[in-house]
Amino acid sequence: MARTIGSNGARTAEAIRQAGVKLIYKHGYEAMSLRQLAAEVGLQSGSLYKYFENKQNLLFDIVRDHMEDLLGKAEADLAGITDPLARLKTFSAFHLRYHMTRMAHVFIANMEIRSLEDEHRAVVVALRRRYEGLLEEILRQGAKDGVFQVREPKVATYAIISMLTGICMWYRPGGRLSQDELVEIYTGLVVNGATGPGAAAAKPFEANPLEAVTAQPRDGGTRAKPRAARPKAVRA
């Protein structure tokens, strides 16, 4: 057998891309074999090379395209909005919705950066920097205007993005809370964190050093029974 009836290059390319996202999301880039990927699409492994140069480039294409999409859509959403608080809410809502609807892509882009070769990683990191820069600039402007209480915009940027991105570690469509509700809850946390009085933070807080921990007996009998894992949920 050779060329199969009804076969079409563009369609196959898209199928490979989607299957790649799915398998990398499920098993990880290293763990996914090209034979697995080929089987998922209904091809022989050798035939994949009509559609990408090698395995590494498949990953790079997926991650780069995702990052460019993310950045472009964020900039589009923010366009025309000038008020820092409104921009912060817009950014937060955009980020959350995007991450709830494209969990696999986001997950891959965050987890598989280490699997990218140096040059490819540099490209992706640069895109991420630009994306982070959007939020950082919002925080800086808001601090300048006096509406935000942010001492370190860079740190706050990392903190906020980590928090928002974390939603795709546990969110599953059809859960108890709707996307809108989650956006409201998370955005509330972000806005409070940025606009808060800072009084609590400013109060000197004496933390126990990690070493000074005193041992304490833990109950050995009441550990929670693991429930059946929800499909595909990394957190489950």
Place this chain on the structure above:
Amino acid sequence: MARTIGSNGARTAEAIRQAGVKLIYKHGYEAMSLRQLAAEVGLQSGSLYKYFENKQNLLFDIVRDHMEDLLGKAEADLAGITDPLARLKTFSAFHLRYHMTRMAHVFIANMEIRSLEDEHRAVVVALRRRYEGLLEEILRQGAKDGVFQVREPKVATYAIISMLTGICMWYRPGGRLSQDELVEIYTGLVVNGATGPGAAAAKPFEANPLEAVTAQPRDGGTRAKPRAARPKAVRA
């Protein structure tokens, strides 16, 4: 050659453990080969099997021990503190310091859960649930006492932990900000988020749906040049 001079079982076991953490952190579990690991310790790959049952169990041992350590130390730190706000600050500070000093372990425990076989993953997830339960209970108590404005303690727990854990994606010892400063900044964000007036969050916020995004040209010439990557930093 065979048994080497000065060889000692306990010491070798510890060396294997440490090398395992180091290599899994750097390359990922799937990407780390046992020959690599053996070479790192100065052994032949076959000798490793004196110290673990198989590769999977090595990962499991590392992750489980880390989770038990994390949980135990957190409970010890919180012991005796009853005020919700103080407990929240203590938890936040503990989590941050722990994650700044044990980045590799934390990273592995978060990233390689997917590489654990079902039974092992269930054990680790149960431990993580107990750990998350500590924070959730703090938030519930604080909400009950009226000092926190937290609508959904579970969601807030995930959000806060994501934010705090995110620090080990970029923190490197010897950076511009000290551990104490970072603890203060992050804890301030957490406390503000939890205690905040909630006014901003309660105000209905009309978010653009993701689909309604209008394309906008992006500048193609001003993208940031990627700097030389800091060693080992996943984010760099």
Place this chain on the structure above:
DNA sequence: AATAAAAAAGAACGCTTGATTGTTTCTTGA
């Protein structure tokens, strides 16, 4: 109908992997 291009099959490659086995050497306590 003839021809070129596209799409996929399928075989083969060199290599690495995790795992296992049997053997040898060294250390240590009695």
Place this chain on the structure above:
DNA sequence: TCAAGAAACAATCAAGCGTTCTTTTTTATT
């Protein structure tokens, strides 16, 4: 001093890996 056993070596295995190359079949073009 010497046996017991811990520690490490060396060799091997089948399986799977990413990749390349050639061949075959289908589709599109003229």
